Each structure stands twice: as structure tokens, then as C-alpha cells.
Amino acid sequence: MRLVQFNLPDGSRHVGCVSADGDQLHILLGTDTVLELATAAVAEGRSIASVVEERNGGEKVDYDQLLREGRVLVPVDHPEPARFLITGTGLTHTGSAA
Numbered sequence: 001m002r003l004v005q006f007n008l009p010d011g012s013r014h015v016g017c018v019s020a021d022g023d024q025l026h027i028l029l030g031t032d033t034v035l036e037l038a039t040a041a042v043a044e045g046r047s048i049a050s051v052v053e054e055r056n057g058g059e060k061v062d063y064d065q066l067l068r069e070g071r072v073l074v075p076v077d078h079p080e081p082a083r084f085l086i087t088g089t090g091l092t093h094t095g096s097a098a
Contacts, residue, residue: 001017001018001048001049001052002017002018003015003016003017003018003034003037003052003075004016004017004018004025004063004066004072004073004075005033005034005072005073005074005075005076005077006025006061006066006071006072006073007071007073008061008071009069009071013032013033013073014027014028014031014032015027015028015031015032015033015034015036015037016028016061016063017052017056018063019060019063022063023062023063023064024060024061024062024063025060025061025063025066026056026057026058026059026060027057027059027060027061028052028055028056028057029055029056029057030055031055033076033077034075034076035076035077035078037051037052037055
């Protein structure tokens with residue numbers, strides 16, 4: 001499952017799940033951010049996948065078009081950027097194991 005945050009031409013923000021063929025995004029109902037989706041899943045004691053399935057409203061948008069128009073957003077963000085930090089080691093799992 002791949003999730004994408006994006007804006008539509010009208011300025012509305014959404015989260016979509018990439019279709020099996022990778023060409024479309026299935027818009028998730030009532031979901032503006034991946035953070036909100038994850039928070040809802042934790043609060044409900046459910047998997048993100050089950051919440052995604054429940055919120056799939058059937059409406060689709062063209063993924064390539066969103067990319068061409070620069071409407072795809074960062075994978076995850078926070079309303080208070082100063083409180084959000086992502087770090088990494090720069091090593092692959094196999095490199096770390098060695």
C-alpha cells in the first residue's frame with residue numbers, strides 16, 4: 001500500500017492510495033493528511049490498511065497528472081513543523097547487519 005498526500009486544483013488537500021497499476025490515486029474520504037490517518041488508526045486500535053479500506057470513496061485522480069502539475073506533497077508532515085523530525089543513518093539494513 002502506497003499513500004500520497006496531494007492538493008487538487010481547487011486547493012483542497014487529500015490523501016490517496018495508489019491503485020494496483022500505479023496510474024490512479026483512490027481518494028480517501030475525510031482524510032487530509034497521512035498523520036491524521038495514522039492517528040485515527042492508533043486511536044481506533046486498527047491497522048492503517050483497514051482505515052484506508054474503510055475510507056476509500058471510489059473517486060480516483062490521475063497520479064501522473066498530479067505529478068506533472070506539482071500537486072504531490074511530502075509523504076508525511078505535521079501542522080507544527082518544529083515538532084516533527086525524521087532522521088536516518090544512511091545505511092542499508094544489510095550494511096548495518098554486517
